């Protein structure tokens with residue numbers, strides 16, 4: 001989608017459709033007067049109340065050059081945030097797309113309020129439209145031209161200077177496209193989105209941005225001793241890849257932050273095979289890896305002034321004659337021994353080696369891992385929030401601040417030592433699962449053994465990875481969870 005800006009009055013602009021935000025109980029709002037002048041006393045009828053999520057299409061019938069206005073409710077003024085705006089634009093974007101409007105205008109003046117930052121509002125508008133109208137048609141055979149699609153977005157204002165608006169549209173587009181890229185990878189089928197496919201994405205980033213990419217194949221992984229990762233990969237013929245991406249490797253005097261993403265390209269459960277129902281959803285068990293790859297692209301495009309290392313261990317988890325068994329004892333890259341209890345707890349097997357690798361070789365100031373790690377997290381928080389665990393308040397502060405600006409909801413979970421007794425093994429240093437009680441917490445406790453005291457947060461995105469119907473700026477399918485969050489963490493660093 002092409003995104004541009006223009007300093008122009010609503011009545012002079014000439015577009016097929018313009019989106020206007022309207023507050024609830026906005027009788028006194030000066031912006032309301034302007035709409036009434038164009039389309040008559042439409043709001044007086046009371047059909048459109050400006051409630052959040054409410055949308056109304058109005059035809060201007062020649063009173064101004066623009067043909068259609070899409071009024072979108074913003075709710076009460078005192079509750080207005082950039083997230084309200086992002087959601088409102090997300091809903092409107094699909095409405096505009098379904099009308100087959102190729103160029104959509106958004107009048108910034110109808111969204112800006114004094115308490116909100118103008119660049120942040122502009123960014124939220126672009127994000128809402130670009131994320132909300134996302135669709136993936138790469139696997140359909142019908143001609144591309146048959147699909148409705150918004151080609152162009154114009155953000156305009158009578159008063160705001162174009163270079164200010166431009167700031168918001170440029171970053172908004174980069175970030176929204178990263179979310180969409182994450183969704184495309186996460187929701188893509190396992191026979192296409194293989195470890196090799198992800199490795200090629202990382203190599204594309206090397207070509208197109210300044211990112212430095214290193215890929216370890218099975219032999220190299222074995223040679224280095226990433227044995228816990230390899231234990232999972234042993235069950236599949238699909239070549240595993242241990243992907244390392246670096247942004248800002250040559251920057252002087254900047255801090256290093258590591259991002260680690262679980263990329264199980266298909267999680268059958270392995271020898272501890274999952275039941276058949278819903279197993280197809282496990283194509284998205286590489287969402288954490290997709291978060292990291294997509295975020296790395298945005299980080300490079302925004303040229304964030306940090307050294308950011310992205311590590312994505314990628315493999316299928318399959319049952320076979322060579323697969324790892326329940327009861328196996330694996331010596332991890334950290335040197336600690338792990339008793340495998342259930343081969344379906346494969347995420348923590350591949351992540352522990354990646355965490356140790358990051359801590360040892362890059363000595364980061366902080367590490368963040370993203371993983372569709374436990375069904376228990378879905379039970380605990382449902383689809384609306386990402387549960388996270390952290391060993392350090394400094395990382396917690398960064399996440400909470402970024403959650404506010406990005407709109408990505410997060411909730412801190414406990415990481416108390418008490419849970420370690422569930423991980424006691426008769427034979428090895430620890431078991432890798434602790435039974436059903438507190439399943440997300442014991443998983444996080446397990447990972448905490450491999451962080452080498454680096455300030456760290458583990459984000460369990462299993463609940464928030466997808467949704468079952470179109471809502472706000474998330475169309476049905478993968479949500480691209482925590483992509484905006486982590487970009488904001490790094491932007492605000």
Ligand code: BES
Pocket residue numbers: 267285342344345346347372373374375376378433434435439462463
């Ligand atoms: N990838 C799954 C977790 C998952 C389940 C994510 C459903 C999204 C939706 C993970 O590898 C897994 O299977 N976890 C097990 C752990 C258990 C064996 C300790 C689980 O949650 O049941």
Ligand code: MN
Pocket residue numbers: 267269343344345346347
């Ligand atoms: Mn599993």
Ligand code: ZN
Pocket residue numbers: 264267285344346347372373
């Ligand atoms: Zn899994």
